[in-house]
Amino acid sequence: MDLALIGNCSFQALINSQAHVQWLCLPRFDSSFVVGPLVDKAQGGEFSIEPAEDGFTVEQRYIEETAILETVWSRPGESFSVTDFAPRYLDEGSLSRPRVLVRKLRALEGRPSVRCTYEPVYDYGRSPAPKGVVQLQSSEAFVSGRSFELRETVYLALSWRHEIPGDLADACEEFLGKTLAHWRDWVRALNLPLAFRDEVIRSAITLKLHQYEDSGAITAAATTSIPEHADSGRNWDYRFCWPRDSYFTVDALQKLGSDSESRAYVAYLQEIARENKAFQPLYGIGGETRVEEEILSHLAGYQGDGPVRIGNQAYTQVQYDIFGEMLCAIEPIYRDAPSASLRGLVLRLLSEIDTHFEEPDAGLWEKRDEPARHTFSLLMHWLGGRAACNLGTHLDDAELLERGQRIMERARGCMDDECWLEEEGFYAETVGGVHADASLLFMISVGYLDATDARAHRHLEALSKRLQGEEGLFRRYVHDDGLGETHSSFTVCTLWYAEALAWRGELAEATRVLNSVLCRANHVGLLSEDIDPRTGTLWGNFPQTYSHVGIIRCALAMASLRGDQTLASTRPE
Numbered sequence: 378m379d380l381a382l383i384g385n386c387s388f389q390a391l392i393n394s395q396a397h398v399q400w401l402c403l404p405r406f407d408s409s410f411v412v413g414p415l416v417d418k419a420q421g422g423e424f425s426i427e428p429a430e431d432g433f434t435v436e437q438r439y440i441e442e443t444a445i446l447e448t449v450w451s452r453p454g455e456s457f458s459v460t461d462f463a464p465r466y467l468d469e470g471s472l473s474r475p476r477v478l479v480r481k482l483r484a485l486e487g488r489p490s491v492r493c494t495y496e497p498v499y500d501y502g503r504s505p506a507p508k509g510v511v512q513l514q515s516s517e518a519f520v521s522g523r524s525f526e527l528r529e530t531v532y533l534a535l536s537w538r539h540e541i542p543g544d545l546a547d548a549c550e551e552f553l554g555k556t557l558a559h560w561r562d563w564v565r566a567l568n569l570p571l572a573f574r575d576e577v578i579r580s581a582i583t584l585k586l587h588q589y590e591d592s593g594a595i596t597a598a599a600t601t602s603i604p605e606h607a608d609s610g611r612n613w614d615y616r617f618c619w620p621r622d623s624y625f626t627v628d629a630l631q632k633l634g635s636d637s638e639s640r641a642y643v644a645y646l647q648e649i650a651r652e653n654k655a656f657q658p659l660y661g662i663g664g665e666t667r668v669e670e671e672i673l674s675h676l677a678g679y680q681g682d683g684p685v686r687i688g689n690q691a692y693t694q695v696q697y698d699i700f701g702e703m704l705c706a707i708e709p710i711y712r713d714a715p716s717a718s719l720r721g722l723v724l725r726l727l728s729e730i731d732t733h734f735e736e737p738d739a740g741l742w743e744k745r746d747e748p749a750r751h752t753f754s755l756l757m758h759w760l761g762g763r764a765a766c767n768l769g770t771h772l773d774d775a776e777l778l779e780r781g782q783r784i785m786e787r788a789r790g791c792m793d794d795e796c797w798l799e800e801e802g803f804y805a806e807t808v809g810g811v812h813a814d815a816s817l818l819f820m821i822s823v824g825y826l827d828a829t830d831a832r833a834h835r836h837l838e839a840l841s842k843r844l845q846g847e848e849g850l851f852r853r854y855v856h857d858d859g860l861g862e863t864h865s866s867f868t869v870c871t872l873w874y875a876e877a878l879a880w881r882g883e884l885a886e887a888t889r890v891l892n893s894v895l896c897r898a899n900h901v902g903l904l905s906e907d908i909d910p911r912t913g914t915l916w917g918n919f920p921q922t923y924s925h926v927g928i929i930r931c932a933l934a935m936a937s938l939r940g941d942q943t944l945a946s947t948r949p950e
Contacts (some may be wrong), residue, residue, distance in 0.1 A: 378915040380415075381437065381446045381538070381901045382583060382599060385474040385556075386590040388537070389599045394437045394900060396448040396459045398424040403511065403537040404476055406589055406596050407616040407662055408552060410537075411497045411511055415827065416602055416685050417676040419922045420502035424535065426451075426459050429490040439901055443560035444582050445553070446901075457527055466555035474590065476537040479549050483530045491577050492524045492532070501673050501687070510538055512819045516545045519597065568634040571935030572888075576895055577932050580925035581633055581903040584626050587922050588638050590859065593645035594618035594662035595626050595638070598918035602678060602685040603612050605917050606865040612678065614689045615906075615918040617668055620646070620661045621741060624702035626922050630928040631709060643710045643719075646703055650722050656703075656729065658696040659689060689700035694739040698754040699763030700729045701709070708764040712771050716734030720774075727765055728809035730758050740806075741816055742853055750808035752796045753816045759788035760823055789825075802835035803843075813843040813872035821877040828880040837877055845874070848910040849893050860912065865907035865916050868894065872927025879934040891931050904928075 379394040385725045390412075391400035399415040401424070414421035432452045439446055445462040460481040465474045482491065484704040495513055497506035532549040532625035534541055541548045563585075564578055588595045601614035627639040647658075649664050663670050670690035678685050684790050704726050711719040737748035762784030769778025795808045818840055820826045826833040844851050850866035851874055875890035898904050899915050904924040906917025 378603075378903075378905055378919055380899065380903070380919060381439065382586055382903060383444050383446050383461055383463050383467035383478075383514075384586040384599075385444075386586065386588050387474045388463065388476050389559075389586060390461070390463070390478055391599060392446060392448075394448070395435060396426045396437075396450075396461070398478075400460055400600060401478065401535075402616075405591075405662060407614075409499050409501050411499060411506055411537075413498070413502065416679055417502055420498070420676060420928075422498035422502065423470065423494045423496045423507075425492075425494045426480065427492055428457075429492040433489075436766075437900060439579070440557065442564040442578060443557055443937055444586060444818055445557060445560070448487070450489070450884035451486075455489040456485040457489045458483050458485055460553070462553065462556055464552040465557050466552070466559045466686065467554075472590075475539045477539055477541065477552075478535045478553055479533075480533040481530065481549060481553065482527060482533070484527045484826070488526050488528055490524045491527050492836045493519055493521065495535075496634050497535075499888045501685075502676060505859050512536055512540065514541055514545055516549075517600055563635070566634065568632075568900060570932050571941045572897075572936060572939075573891070573928070573932040576902060577633070577929050581635070583628060583903065583920050583925045584630055584922055584929075585635075585638065587626065589643065589662045590641060592648075592663055593641035593643075594664070595623040595642055595922070596661070596662060597622045597923070598921050600918045601687060602683070603905065603916065603918050604679065604682050607682060607916075609864070610684070610880060612682075612684055612686055613918070614668075614670070614686050615921075617692075618645070618662055620656075620699040620706075621658075621696070621702050624706040624921055625926045629926045631861040632933055633929065636709070638822045639706065639710055643707055646706065647675055647718060647722060650725065656699060658667055658694050658699060658739075659692050660948060661811060666692070675819050691739075691743045694743060695736070696741065696743070696754070697730075697733045697736065698741055698751070700726045700733075700755030701759070701764075703728045704761035704764040712768060715772055720777075723765060723768065723777065724780075726761065727777075727784065730761060730784055734758065746857070749806075751809070751814075752792060752804055752806060752810075753814065753819075755788045755792050755796070755808075756817070756820060756823070756825060759792070759825060761786050762788065767807070769913070792825075797832075799838055802832075803839035806835060806854065813840050815844050815853050815867065815873065816872040818851075818870065818877050821880055822873065822934070827880070828877075833881065837874075837881070841874065844870070849890065850908055864909070866910050868904050868906060868908055868917075868921065869923040872924070872931050876927070876934050877929040879931060879938060882938065884935055884938060885936055887931065891935075895928070895947045900933065 380391040392400050398412045403413040412422045412424045430491045433450045437448045448459045499506045514534045547768040598615035600613040603692040605611040613635050676685040737750050740751035762781040765777045765781025791793045796804045803815050806812040851870035853867045875887045879887035903920040905915040905919040906921040
């Protein structure tokens with residue numbers, strides 16, 4: 378999956394190693410694509426830049442510590458570069474992030490002949506792009522699909538309702554300089570580990586780019602309908618905001634010292650809570666509660682492997698773990714800036730846990746079989762109770778402390794009495810169940826199980842035995858989930874295993890496992906949701922926030938135990 382992500386928190390684009398735009402949705406993350414050959418080469422439109430002649434080799438990289446992408450084409454005597462970015466910078470104290478994709482073509486040697494093809498579409502390929510809304514400005518006239526000699530630097534700017542005034546070249550150069558400085562300033566403010574520093578930076582930028590700053594929502598991935606594995610039919614739309622995924626994203630960025638994402642996300646949660654009587658597993662990025670699932674039968678799908686879905690019917694499911702994750706997201710914001718509205722939301726979420734504690738749900742993997750009482754949901758109840766206890770202690774709020782303690786005790790009693798399988802030595806996926814679930818590796822990472830405890834060792838070993846394949850990668854589970862068999866490993870599960878190993882002090886093994894995932898990242902260091910364990914091929918929606926959260930958590934856990942970075946601890950207490 379040779380794709381690189383660029384964006385500015387208003388829009389995202391995926392560009393392949395040949396400098397072809399593969400995915401660009403406007404005006405929002407969840408809008409129709411304007412360019413989308415990722416899911417249909419024939420009907421997805423095109424925005425490509427390439428040599429007009431043969432014999433060139435190509436290299437691609439991010440400019441260090443930025444979301445700016447550079448692709449360089451070379452052959453003896455001739456070379457040129459394509460620089461792609463989305464402007465993002467401070468302008469007189471205000472953040473500017475126009476919906477503009479800038480593409481800069483520059484001859485590095487000789488006068489190479491290049492070809493630009495620009496054919497935008499809309500309504501998921503069913504109509505041309507709306508004129509006057511989607512527009513392309515160019516510093517030099519060219520005919521789409523025809524070659525021209527690159528004598529001087531050419532600037533292209535594809536925008537949504539945003540015409541750049543004045544000289545385009547000057548404006549784009551100013552955008553570039555300011556955007557480069559903005560990203561480097563943001564990165565330099567992070568608390569970074571010494572080991573895996575570059576991988577953490579790339580992951581942090583990737584997570585940042587998944588926040589839609591118009592609302593504060595955070596999406597799970599940039600794409601829809603990339604299958605979990607070939608011919609799986611497990612093709613889902615991940616361009617929505619899951620409270621679960623979002624908490625893990627803002628938590629990872631907070632661990633690195635960036636909290637603006639948490640504040641924006643909690644404001645989004647507050648708005649959802651004001652507008653709705655009940656909570657649900659996912660929302661539209663504007664706070665929409667209905668995101669009906671639809672199959673676009675006219676599109677062939679990724680590599681011809683359909684269906685292509687927009688919307689996600691999981692919004693109708695019951696997933697009770699979300700209350701705990703929302704409490705954890707709110708905790709640092711409320712602790713630093715207490716307010717009556719946030720206290721009300723905390724109490725409401727605690728009441729939701731109390732009300733639904735005994736009820737079955739679909740679980741974090743969104744299975745479409747019979748609901749059950751999932752151990753992961755109980756673990757998140759426990760974690761949400763701990764967040765309330767922390768707030769109660771810090772703010773001298775006896776009610777929050779008492780309610781949080783009661784939830785923690787209730788959740789622990791249920792997990793230890795009804796989910797622990799003594800003979801097998803692990804916590805089962807469900808109350809009264811027998812199956813293994815990789816999400817419960819998290820029991821060690823969040824401190825539910827003391828890492829030095831014998832039960833933690835048995836639990837880790839048993840899950841490894843049942844879920845880790847010969848290639849070293851973990852599957853979520855191996856039993857039927859109501860959707861048929863699944864073959865791929867789920868990327869973050871292996872990273873959860875590495876993090877758990879790190880907290881147990883097995884740093885050498887944790888490093889080896891982390892490297893086993895990193896070596897499967899693509900050419901610019903990005904990971905998708907799934908990995909085919911046999912071929913190493915990346916599958917699933919891309920890039921996956923869960924996967925990059927896993928990299929950050931694991932690297933920081935190891936750094937904390939080694940004492941080689943500025944955070945005293947990254948493990949919740």
